[in-house]
Amino acid sequence: MIRTWILIGIDALLTAAAFLVSLMLRFEFNFIEYFLRGIWPLIAVGVLVRPLVLYFSGIYKQVWRYATMRDFLRLAIAILTGSVLIASSALYLYPHYVTTLPRSILVIEGVISLIFLGGLRVVIHQLERYPGDILWKRVKLGPARRVLVVGAGSAGVNMIRELNDNPQLGLRPVALIDDDPRKIGGKIHGISVYGPLVNLPEISQREKIEAVIIAIPSAPQQTLQNVKSVCNSLQLPYSTMPSLTSFLKPGEELPPPSPMKLPMSLPDITGEEIEAVVRVMQSRNLSIGSQTMAFEKFAAAQANAAHAVAVINGTAALHLCMVASEIKPGAEVITTPFSFISSANCILYEGATPVFVDIDPLSLNIEPGLVEAAVTKRTRAIIAVHVFGQPADLDPLIEIAHKHDLILIEDACEAIGAEYKGRRVGAIGKAGAFAFYPNKQMTTGEGAVLVTNDEKWADLFRSLRNQGRDQFDGWLNHTRLGYNYRISEMNAAVGVVQMRRLDDLLARRNEVAKEYESRLKNIEGVSQINIVPTTTRMSWFVYAVRFDEKIDRNKVLDLMARRGIPARPYFTPIHLQPFYRQKFGYKPGDFPNAEKAGESILALPFYASMKPEEVEVVCENLAEVVNSLKNP
Numbered sequence: 264m265i266r267t268w269i270l271i272g273i274d275a276l277l278t279a280a281a282f283l284v285s286l287m288l289r290f291e292f293n294f295i296e297y298f299l300r301g302i303w304p305l306i307a308v309g310v311l312v313r314p315l316v317l318y319f320s321g322i323y324k325q326v327w328r329y330a331t332m333r334d335f336l337r338l339a340i341a342i343l344t345g346s347v348l349i350a351s352s353a354l355y356l357y358p359h360y361v362t363t364l365p366r367s368i369l370v371i372e373g374v375i376s377l378i379f380l381g382g383l384r385v386v387i388h389q390l391e392r393y394p395g396d397i398l399w400k401r402v403k404l405g406p407a408r409r410v411l412v413v414g415a416g417s418a419g420v421n422m423i424r425e426l427n428d429n430p431q432l433g434l435r436p437v438a439l440i441d442d443d444p445r446k447i448g449g450k451i452h453g454i455s456v457y458g459p460l461v462n463l464p465e466i467s468q469r470e471k472i473e474a475v476i477i478a479i480p481s482a483p484q485q486t487l488q489n490v491k492s493v494c495n496s497l498q499l500p501y502s503t504m505p506s507l508t509s510f511l512k513p514g515e516e517l518p519p520p521s522p523m524k525l526p527m528s529l530p531d532i533t534g535e536e537i538e539a540v541v542r543v544m545q546s547r548n549l550s551i552g553s554q555t556m557a558f559e560k561f562a563a564a565q566a567n568a569a570h571a572v573a574v575i576n577g578t579a580a581l582h583l584c585m586v587a588s589e590i591k592p593g594a595e596v597i598t599t600p601f602s603f604i605s606s607a608n609c610i611l612y613e614g615a616t617p618v619f620v621d622i623d624p625l626s627l628n629i630e631p632g633l634v635e636a637a638v639t640k641r642t643r644a645i646i647a648v649h650v651f652g653q654p655a656d657l658d659p660l661i662e663i664a665h666k667h668d669l670i671l672i673e674d675a676c677e678a679i680g681a682e683y684k685g686r687r688v689g690a691i692g693k694a695g696a697f698a699f700y701p702n703k704q705m706t707t708g709e710g711a712v713l714v715t716n717d718e719k720w721a722d723l724f725r726s727l728r729n730q731g732r733d734q735f736d737g738w739l740n741h742t743r744l745g746y747n748y749r750i751s752e753m754n755a756a757v758g759v760v761q762m763r764r765l766d767d768l769l770a771r772r773n774e775v776a777k778e779y780e781s782r783l784k785n786i787e788g789v790s791q792i793n794i795v796p797t798t799t800r801m802s803w804f805v806y807a808v809r810f811d812e813k814i815d816r817n818k819v820l821d822l823m824a825r826r827g828i829p830a831r832p833y834f835t836p837i838h839l840q841p842f843y844r845q846k847f848g849y850k851p852g853d854f855p856n857a858e859k860a861g862e863s864i865l866a867l868p869f870y871a872s873m874k875p876e877e878v879e880v881v882c883e884n885l886a887e888v889v890n891s892l893k894n895p
């Protein structure tokens with residue numbers, strides 16, 4: 264309290280001094296006595312009013328040691344408010360003040376008060392100390408370690424302040440690193456911001472970094488893990504601010520240690536896709552619009568098909584193929600057991616029976632040589648699945664379909680852009696479906712597209728996806744039983760951009776597959792899946808490897824997981840899924856090739872942006888795991 268009274272007294276004196284100085288400046292020391300005699304009542308008002316305004320503005324409660332620019336701005340506003348009140352009092356005190364009070368005095372006084380009172384706070388800000396405060400500048404400290412702070416967000420910036428305020432920690436921040444291009448190249452608290460994060464090794468070398476503080480609490484675990492692994496490889500000690508997720512899920516176990524946390528798959532999204540979605544939102548046209556039409560045009564063109572119809576997912580697309588094929592209860596549809604469950608579920612949706620035919624062990628696709636034997640009087644269609652992005656052997660299937668009057672549907676959900684004997688898959692049969700879940704070669708979030716060369720089928724698909732309305736049906740008129748399988752404009756807009764990028768995405772996946780292939784050659788007992796001669800263009804969906812019979816695939820899966828490297832078994836054959844076993848009585852041994860593949864195949868992390876170093880980490884770990892199983 265005493266401190267406050269002292270400050271009030273000083274402010275009052277400084278205000279009086281400001282009046283005197285302004286008189287001096289205005290009259291260069293002439294007539295000062297004359298004017299002083301006239302304006303002392305105003306000086307008295309000023310001396311009273313200004314500290315009062317400061318008091319009510321809360322300026323005396325301020326701890327100036329910790330003041331920021333905002334606090335100084337508040338002070339300036341309070342001083343100027345005081346000046347306005349003093350000038351208003353002058354109007355009252357000197358109705359004819361031209362001779363007794365030159366008005367410029369009021370302005371000059373305001374500016375000088377600003378300098379005096381503001382200056383006083385700047386001095387306090389610099390010098391104010393408390394009992395027990397240590398004057399670090401006078402304390403001899405050992406040489407500080409040069410620290411790089413990862414993250415130039417609020418956590419990183421506060422970390423810099425803390426380190427600067429606590430030199431006794433022996434950590435001197437010398438560089439910040441961030442991915443935000445708006446921050447890179449700038450300075451924060453006098454410290455340069457570098458980036459992006461991938462340049463960490465280079466920057467730490469250039470800046471002679473001795474320790475790293477990771478201050479990115481809201482970053483994904485994977486980013487954190489990658490920064491840590493870079494620090495490990497550079498042998499830099501690091502500490503990490505706890506991530507927000509650790510607050511959200513207390514007690515959750517950390518993932519097992521691994522040099523890098525790799526995702527199983529990763530959609531390749533650029534600013535273009537994001538912008539496309541924003542543009543749709545701005546247009547307010549969120550369903551059945553220009554984006555869906557554009558998406559369909561691109562989809563038809565890439566498959567060399569006459570028509571394309573976009574729907575909400577691959578399962579819906581396959582279901583519409585069954586409806587269009589007039590598959591009814593009691594009918595049979597031939598398909599492969601080695602696929603994702605939708606390939607058979609779509610048959611069940613129409614009350615028909617899936618008839619499985621085993622696969623060719625090389626291509627992993629339906630074995631055409633076994634199909635004819637499965638045809639009965641009730642067979643209506645064949646669904647050929649292009650597993651993992653490798654086309655099924657379509658020519659013999661087309662022949663069988665012609666011979667027995669069957670409809671051939673292509674489940675190309677995993678195979679956009681693939682080529683069978685130089686022909687794009689999708690519309691080689693009657694119709695086909697491509698799916699765009701985020702793990703696919705291209706994505707729309709959720710979404711799929713049907714392709715066909717049959718105009719009637721395309722119209723039928725459009726009607727079926729839109730609650731059974733025909734093209735010329737009026738509002739709420741429904742010609743047939745339909746479904747709501749419409750895709751949204753946001754999904755379609757993402758699809759348009761991804762379709763434009765499709766060739767690049769496929770080429771980059773091909774590069775990653777090549778990288779895997781060259782590294783896997785050195786691991787005995789592990790092989791890439793076969794690319795058969797009819798596949799003239801592979802569209803890599805997953806990167807699947809096959810293990811020798813001597814290697815226990817499930818053990819590999821478990822040991823890789825312990826090292827933090829994800830992998831997925833592909834596929835548990837459909838006939839061995841609990842629902843199918845129960846409904847149809849299937850048992851192990853029914854389709855031996857599909858079962859053998861299902862037991863020995865593992866898909867490894869795979870995405871277009873996967874770097875060779877990441878492939879290397881996967882392959883090195885795989886080699887170690889496989890060796891440990893061979894030599895327990």
Ligand SMILES: Cc1ncc(COP(=O)(O)O)c(C=O)c1O
Pocket residue numbers: 575576577578579602603605606648674676677698699700710711
């Ligand atoms: C072979 C196959 N068919 C059908 C589907 C179903 O697609 P969606 O997940 O979009 O329904 C998938 C999806 O993974 C698939 O791989």
